Amino acid sequence: MNDHGNTFLGLLAGTAIGAVLGILFAPDKGENTRQRISDEADTAKHKLTNLAHDLKEQALSTASVKKQSLDEHVEAIVSDVSYKAEDIISTLEKKLKDLKEKNKNLQKS
Incomplete structure (x- = not known):
């Protein structure tokens, strides 16, 4: 994961933790608090899904x-x-021709 992904994930985790702590310490009924925690968890899940x-x-x-x-x-x-292979083949063919010519000359002598 790159630095941007790590940074975003850290910010997302910090936001989620802060939201949950804020909800837990806020004076409200237990049912409302649980609903807010559930909503925040769903939001965090969607953000993580989008990030992934x-x-x-x-x-x-x-x-x-x-x-x-x-x-x-x-x-x-x-x-x-x-x-390069073509160049090498051409050079070898030229050398072979020269060698055949020399061999022909040697056989005549």
């Missing part, structure tokens, strides 16, 4: 971007290696 969804989407997006970047790098490497 947002973090999941962010992770999927980041993974997709990284995969695309990796695919582009691999493609560039394969292309570069292909060109």
Whole structure:
């Protein structure tokens, strides 16, 4: 989890704890207090669900971007290696031609 997610989670937890403590120490009937605690818990649950969804989407997006970047790098490497292989083959073919020519000349002598 990144720093923003940790910060948001900390703020959310602090808010929830503060709200529950505020409700518990406020002078009100027990039934009202329990209802307020339940409402606050539902609100916190929804916020956590939204945070988890947002973090999941962010992770999927980041993974997709990284995969695309990796695919582009691999493609560039394969292309570069292909060109180098062609250069090596051409050089070897030239050297083989030169060696055949020298061998032909040696056999004539």
